[in-house]
Amino acid sequence: MSEVVTYNREGTVGVITVNYPPVNALGHAVRSGLVSALEQGQKDADAKVLLLVCEGRTFIAGADIREFGKPMHEPGLAAVVDHFENCDKPVVAAIHGTALGGGLETALGCHYRVALSSARVGLPEVKLGLLPGAGGTQRLPRLTGARKALEMITTGEFVEAQDAFEAGILDAVEDSEDIKSVGLAYAQTVADEGRPVRRVRDLTDRVEADKDSDVFDQFRASLQKKARGLFSPFKCVDAVEAAFNLPFDEGMKRERELFMECMESPQRSGLIHAFFAEREVAKVKGLAKDTPVREIRKVGVIGAGTMGGGIAMNFANAGIPVTIAEVKQEALDKGLAVIRRNYENSAKKGRITQAQVEERMSLISGTLTYDDFSDADLVIEAVFESMDLKKKIFGQLDEACKPGAILASNTSTLSIDDIAAATSRPQDVIGLHFFSPANVMKLLEIVRGEKTSDEVKATAMALARKIRKVGVMVGNCYGFVGNRMLHKRGAEAMALVNEGATPQQVDRVLTDLGFPMGQFAMSDLAGIDIGYSIRQERRKAGEDVPASWLDKLAEQGRLGQKTGAGVYKYEEGNRKPIPDPEVDEIIASFRQEQGIKPREITDQEILERCMYVMVNEGAKILEEGIADRPLDIDVVWIYGYGFPAYRGGPMFWADEIGLDTILATVKNFHDTVGGEQWKPAGLLEKLVGEGRKFGDL
Ligand code: 3HC
Ligand code: NAI
DSSP, X not given: OOSSEEEEEETTEEEEEEOOTTTOOBOHHHHHHHHHHHHHHHHXXXXXXXXXXXXTTOSOOSBOGGGTXXXXXXXXHHHHHHHHHHOSSOXXXXXXXXXXXXXXXXXXXXXXXXXXXXXXXXXXXXXXXXXXXXXXXXXXXXXXXXXXXXXXXXXXXXXXXXXXXXXXXXXXXXXXXXXXXXXHHHHXXXXXXXXXXXXXXXXXXXXXXXXXXXXXXXXXXXXXXXXXXXXXXXXXXXXXXXXXXXXXXXXXXXXXXXXXXXXXXXXXXXXXXXXXXXXXXXXXXXXXXXXXXXXXXXXXXXXXXXXXXXXXXXXXXXXXXXXXXXXXXXXXHHHHHHXXXXXXXXXXXXXXXXXXXHHHHHTEEEESOGGGGTTOSEEEEOOOSOHHHHHHHHHHHHHHSOTTOEEEEOOSSSOHHHHHTXXXXXXXXXXXXXXXXXXXXXXXXXXXXXXXXXXXXXXXXXXXXXXXXXXXXXXXXXXXXXXXXXXXXXXXXXXXXXXXXXXXXXXXXXHXXXXXXXXXXXXXHHOHHHHHHHHHHHXXXXXXXXXXHHHHHHHTTOOBGGGTBSSEEOOTTOOOOEEOHXXXXXXXXXXXXXXXXXXXXOHHHHHHHHHHHHHHHXXXXXXXXXXXXXXXXXXXXXXXHOOOGGGTOHHHHHXXXXXXXXXXXXXXXXXXXXSGGGSOXXXXXXXXXXXXXXXXX
């Protein structure tokens, strides 16, 4: 008997229990255990009805992702689901936690489904570059009709139990915390009422109703925009459509073919790398699991500008009161009004209710003095990127805040150690680097200073989870991980434009790779003044920062989206970048001033110069221990800069291209383009020499 799946009987109910922590994934042991437990149940003459239930935190959360790409051992999941469906005694699935992917598919193979009201169900395979491969695309639409099935399968979003009940996926939802009792009671009712075996494969009414609907073409059209560059969402539509055009068994065959196509696509390996990398970054090297964590009950934010407002929203969304400090009432009022507008917009789109708008706004207050931070557990500074100003503020915070309060900076480039040195408590100082828009982007780059205590680091990681961000711990250096690499890419993008490319050509190469926006559209979003003041700071510090046509834009007040013009121009209320001939002129006159004769630049050169420079810098970042692992860099880029998750992040992408190819190109640019950014990273040379990849580190 399998240890992970057991069979026992309670009265007339034969109970099949899965116990395979952490999430009861359908690894080989579970699949074969399910088949033998089901056989036992079928043979057990005293069992009138069978119940499938799980121990631990959740119902089956899907296929075991760790087995993908390895040889498949029988029984396959689709066969397991068939066994359940073909059972001649009624089988009830009792769902708690999340029934996901193969887990929901197994439940769909059962004849009845009951769930706790806290449970959620979903077919998230698409997020891993796949489609449901054990009948999900054929059975779900037989319960829900085409539209709901397409929504669930193409987005992978989870559905709350009540919603799933209304959609026909669940037969009953119970307000309880005890899934075993709920399942047993439901199974008993099925037995008492003599309910028949009801196979989803045999249901036809929903399929008939939607047979000739144009919903499939509607979905394909909407995916052109929403799922740009992605492979599997389109295959999901094809698979669901097969449920409407083909008999069940042929539909299953079609699903299998499409599933295998997805399995073999490189996007699957990139997305699965991203899935595990996101979970791995939570395990910070050198930080003990039981490190104590400080409670964060009240937060202060300094600066109600672009970042401060978004940062404050994160805390209000998590139910944590937050006070924002500004220098002038006018700036404060403006910042608070922007926050309200953002919430109102979310309410208009139906993402939150009007009551939630008010509830969240009531958690946000404003002040003009840091005295109001005396009882804050955490204060995050988000003022202009100026070291002098930040040092002054941290000195004042040191006076105003209680002992044990964490003092954080949202600086995007400046040294956390230098900022910490302005206080008497460097152990309590840390970088909390949010990404714009701060209420949306999932990344929180957590910058450890030399003296930051483990407790503060652990608190920052826990806080990231609490506010639903992905926290990545990184070391302190200019720009940390993300911006250090971004600035190398930015400098290369600038050089390419200087040499003859247009900003829109550079941006197109990057969006073709899968970025949601290019380098220059991103500068417009962040604000041209941000980069300008960073350059000015560096010039002030005596660094040799070359002149740039971007400085000219900043000096002319073309600060990006916020002023309606930057590298691109923008129509009122529209974020779509429009190429601007005025900027072409500014660039042309800049080239003339610098004596540059423009040349034709190929897309391939743009790709290599913008991306390989990042990979080379990433290798240097690893060498210096600024990032602990290549996957930390991948996660920073996926969640902070919209690097296409299906390419797995820049370091995973580099491995796929081949580090030898990258090194050869880097060396070539070192000789032809020149500059320290093209000096090959020692780690890159070492890995190539040893025939290894970043993924082997
Ligand atoms: N296979 C293997 N391991 C899995 C897994 C899976 N399907 N799902 C989660 N895990 C592991 C995680 O890697 C993590 O491991 P770790 O502790 O060693 O880091 C552990 O389980 C806990 O996961 P989380 O940290 O994510 O825990 P949460 O409680 O936050 O979330 C969850 C739980 C909602 C189940 C979330 O893990 C999740 O969304 N998992 C993926 C579900 C999924 O995509 N299922 C579909 C799989 S594909 C499929 O079924 C194909 C089929 O159609 C043929
Ligand atoms: P911003 O210019 O939009 O806002 C700064 C705000 O700080 C202004 O409203 C200003 O009035 C206020 N301020 C200045 N001095 C103050 C003081 N002494 N006390 C209280 N308030 C004060 O700037 P933005 O873009 O929000 O940037 C803030 C910080 O966040 C910078 O360090 C920047 O590098 C960093 N950052 C910016 C990102 C972006 O995309 N804009 C992304 C990530 C970090």
